[in-house]
């Protein structure tokens with residue numbers, strides 16, 4: 460196996476152009492597991508973990524850019540304003556995994572259980588890809604994630620990062636697993652409120668072939684907040700019947716299967732519980748000015 464160690468992003472893209480079969484290695488926390496179990500025997504690896512171009516975190520003109528090489532530990536440390544992303548990052552693996560594992564690797568693996576992915580979906584992020592020959596392109600997250608562990612990345616491309624419009628409003632990420640740490644999600648949920656556009660975005664992980672947005676639940680909740688006059692007066696109460704219906708619609712959006720980690724019925728129940736909790740947190744937070 461050849462191990463290619465580029466010093467710059469341009470060099471890395473040139474290597475991918477010459478050897479499209481070469482697999483990118485970032486933190487290695489997914490890739491090395493696959494290699495150790497003999498599921499993958501690449502003929503070449505391109506080590507992208509040292510590329511400074513991939514470790515950028517930028518905010519400009521209301522847009523946020525998160526480089527593919529940014530680790531979970533860095534997100535927890537440096538992005539406190541992005542609470543759902545921090546909560547998801549803090550829930551990944553152990554300190555060792557969070558020190559090595561990257562958002563680009565989560566995207567590259569494309570598992571429906573990837574914890575950063577429901578957050579990027581709720582943010583409506585675009586995934587930025589680049590190749591030497593065709594330059595840069597951005598794909599909406601749902602075009603990038605094409606199925607279970609399947610993505611739209613071309614063999615000669617690298618993931619450069621994710622970009623989204625900065626939302627003003629509360630939000631959270633939470634997940635259910637068999638224990639509190641070092642656990643792959645049995646179900647996960649990210650809810651973000653977009654006060655400017657008067658929308659609520661809800662994304663589910665681990666309950667379908669890929670990340671799912673609960674579109675009907677989102678519309679229902681936005682309408683409920685309108686009816687309650689809550690977009691203008693954030694302290695206006697929302698009736699329990701709206702919250703119950705919201706949680707039901709979130710559960711109905713899931714497409715779960717039975718597997719070793721949980722049954723479909725348990726996952727659907729999990730979605731209902733996570734939705735109820737996330738809504739409660741968001742409504743409480745909306746009454747406080749902390750996210751303003």
Ligand SMILES: Cc1cc2nc3c(=O)[nH]c(=O)nc-3n(C[C@H](O)[C@H](O)[C@H](O)COP(=O)(O)OP(=O)(O)OC[C@H]3O[C@@H](n4cnc5c(N)ncnc54)[C@H](O)[C@@H]3O)c2cc1C
Pocket residue numbers: 482483484485486487488489490491492507513527528550551552553556559560561562563564565566567568572573574575616617618619641642643644
């Ligand atoms: C013990 C353990 C616990 C874990 N716990 C969790 C958890 O709780 N939640 C969770 O979501 N995940 C978890 N994981 C999985 C893993 O840590 C994450 O998916 C992580 O984000 C992978 O990032 P990485 O940088 O290590 O990726 P790598 O292993 O380096 O790469 C993963 C894939 O992405 C591709 N890739 C990486 N960067 C790029 C790039 N810039 N361009 C193109 N392709 C790229 C690689 O080619 C590979 O296919 C765990 C793993 C282990 C071993």
